[in-house]
Amino acid sequence: MSRIPVVAVVGRPNVGKSTLVNRIVGHKAAVVDEQSGVTRDRREFDAEWAGVEFRLIDTGGWEARPDKGIPAGIRSQTEVALGLADMAILVTDSTTDVSDDDLGIARLLQKSGLPYVLVANKVDSPRQQHNYDHLWSLGLGQPFPLSALHGRGTGDFLDAVLAEIPDIDEDDPDRVPLASLAIMGRPNVGKSTLLNKLAGEERVIVSEIPGTTRDPVNVVVDLDGEPFEVVDTAGIKRRTKMSDDVEFYSTLRARDVLWQSDVALLVVDGTRGASHQEQRLAEEIVKSGTGLVILLNKWDIIDEMQRDFTEDSVADRLAFVSWAPVLRLSAETGSRIHRLPKAIRMVLEHRRFRVSTGEVNRKMREWQEMHPPPVRKGKRPRIIYSVQADVNPPTFLLYIRGGSVGEDYLRYIEGKLRAEYDFSGTPIRVVAKRRER
Numbered sequence: 515m516s517r518i519p520v521v522a523v524v525g526r527p528n529v530g531k532s533t534l535v536n537r538i539v540g541h542k543a544a545v546v547d548e549q550s551g552v553t554r555d556r557r558e559f560d561a562e563w564a565g566v567e568f569r570l571i572d573t574g575g576w577e578a579r580p581d582k583g584i585p586a587g588i589r590s591q592t593e594v595a596l597g598l599a600d601m602a603i604l605v606t607d608s609t610t611d612v613s614d615d616d617l618g619i620a621r622l623l624q625k626s627g628l629p630y631v632l633v634a635n636k637v638d639s640p641r642q643q644h645n646y647d648h649l650w651s652l653g654l655g656q657p658f659p660l661s662a663l664h665g666r667g668t669g670d671f672l673d674a675v676l677a678e679i680p681d682i683d684e685d686d687p688d689r690v691p692l693a694s695l696a697i698m699g700r701p702n703v704g705k706s707t708l709l710n711k712l713a714g715e716e717r718v719i720v721s722e723i724p725g726t727t728r729d730p731v732n733v734v735v736d737l738d739g740e741p742f743e744v745v746d747t748a749g750i751k752r753r754t755k756m757s758d759d760v761e762f763y764s765t766l767r768a769r770d771v772l773w774q775s776d777v778a779l780l781v782v783d784g785t786r787g788a789s790h791q792e793q794r795l796a797e798e799i800v801k802s803g804t805g806l807v808i809l810l811n812k813w814d815i816i817d818e819m820q821r822d823f824t825e826d827s828v829a830d831r832l833a834f835v836s837w838a839p840v841l842r843l844s845a846e847t848g849s850r851i852h853r854l855p856k857a858i859r860m861v862l863e864h865r866r867f868r869v870s871t872g873e874v875n876r877k878m879r880e881w882q883e884m885h886p887p888p889v890r891k892g893k894r895p896r897i898i899y900s901v902q903a904d905v906n907p908p909t910f911l912l913y914i915r916g917g918s919v920g921e922d923y924l925r926y927i928e929g930k931l932r933a934e935y936d937f938s939g940t941p942i943r944v945v946a947k948r949r950e951r
Contacts, residue, residue: 518560519568519679522599524592524623526615527575529607530635534662535559535572538672558732563672568679571595578618596622601629601678608634608646608659620652629678631671634659638666692734693862694743696771698799699781700791704811708781708845709733709746712854737855745771772798776906777805777861777939779854784812784842785820787827796835803907805861805940806838807854814844837938861939865906869935874900874910881930893917898949907941913949 523531539559559570573592596602604623606616623630634646634657649657658674660667697705712735732745747768772778778799782788799806810824821842828840839857843850869877878900887895895917903911910931912919924944931942 519600520558520571520598521561521568521675521679522571522573522592522595522602522628523605524573524576524596524602524619525605526577526613526619529575529605530662531575531605532572534603534605534633534635534660534668535570537662537665537668538563538570563676566676566679568675571599576615576619576622578614592619593622596626596628599628601631601675602626603631603633603675604654605633605635605662606649606652606657607636608649608657609636612648612651616652620654623654630654631674631678632657633671635662637661638664692741692743693777693858694745694775695858696775696778696804697744697746697781698768698772698778698795700783700789700795703781703783704845705746705781708779708809708811708851709744711845711848711851712737712744737858740855740859742858745775747771769798772804773802775804776865777807777858778802779807779809780838781809781811781845782824782828784810784816784824787824788831789827790831793831796832796838800835800941803941803943805865805907806835807857807861807939808832808835808838808840809854810840810842811845813842814847814849837932837940839939857939864937865908865940867908867935867937868905869902869908871901874902877930877934878912878927881927885926887914887917887919887923890917890920895919903945904943907943908937909943909945912944912946914946915949918948919946 523535525531538561540561557572559572561568561570573595576592602623604619606612632649632652632654634649637646637659638661646657646659658667658671660671662668697708699705713733714735732743734741735744736742780792780795780799782792796806808828810828813821816824829836832838839860841850841853841857843853845851878897882897887897893916895914897912897919898915899913901911903909908931910927912924912927924946927944928942931937931944
């Protein structure tokens with residue numbers, strides 16, 4: 515497989531690292547806000563320039579003397595990113611004086627021995643072209659002026675980046691896309707702990723403070739010898755519960771990840787049970803067509819009474835996804851996590867299952883005779899032809915003549931399909947289409 519070089523984007527808080535990442539990637543992939551500390555974990559994005567592919571790692575703001583907790587975790591994540599990278603981009607703010615944080619990360623970069631490009635960001639107009647001479651004091655040579663916000667100078671900058679990254683082979687035509695798993699759930703239910711356990715390293719910052727994860731964080735993990743891309747998302751909140759723009763855009767990105775994933779791992783806090791919020795999340799998962807595995811986390815620290823309450827709440831709130839497998843585990847200790855790969859593979863297999871057109875039509879005739887569609891507006895509709903039109907998720911088209919069928923009849927057909935075939939773990943789409951003579 516061709517090796518894709520890795521480029522770490524580093525710098526102190528609020529110098530425009532995520533804005534530059536968005537500029538390079540070509541869309542708003544990373545959450546950007548005027549407040550500092552929005553990016554907390556390291557997050558990877560695929561990028562391309564002049565036909566050369568590379569992987570960007572966006573990092574949180576590095577601080578020379580961080581407090582304990584989240585700032586210290588951000589610093590650790592940045593240093594890990596440099597250890598994984600082939601080269602680095604050090605982003606500085608041309609409009610402010612050099613700080614201890616700038617000097618500290620410059621020394622760290624020199625110790626790493628990585629090739630690098632020093633960026634003087636926020637040079638937004640020609641009048642500011644020479645206002646960054648103070649950045650020479652970092653001892654890293656010529657600063658590269660640009661405006662990540664407006665795009666000024668980014669083309670020449672990317673040419674400079676390509677000159678520093680290692681030579682790579684052409685694209686490998688045999689590269690197979692990995693199945694993607696989205697870890698979903700309310701804030702602070704153990705999503706990041708689960709990702710760290712699966713990855714075998716402290717890949718994301720874990721804190722008791724809800725909302726620690728802002729951006730989706732993706733990592734390739736090996737589950738029983740098979741690689742998967744796992745994405746830890748920000749906790750999805752109701753819009754009325756969002757306190758600022760950062761939470762709003764974090765939630766949007768989490769939803770984007772869901773719609774692009776193959777399987778969602780819905781994490782439920784076993785100490786609290788399933789609530790209306792899990793119900794809304796499961797509805798969104800079904801709407802996206804993504805596969806579903808429900809994980810009851812913290813199972814090792816709750817008593818029998820709480821276990822009964824949690825299972826009852828899942829049966830009540832999530833009855834409409836009773837087809838999804840439910841696993842009881844502990845992300846903290848790793849207890850029962852070995853059952854997860856088998857459940858994921860089962861869901862992926864069921865999402866790809868296809869029924870032949872002849873068999874679909876035979877079954878539809880049988881089910882229609884058993885329970886004809888109800889009369890609507892004086893007409894009884896009839897299914898004249900049916901076909902499985904797609905997989906991932908399984909999608910069935912019913913061609914109707916003589917009227918229209920309601921959602922209740924489509925649910926009846928879905929129930930019959932599930933009873934006849936094993937579609938555990940995946941939504942099914944049943945779509946009715948009118949077909950006149």
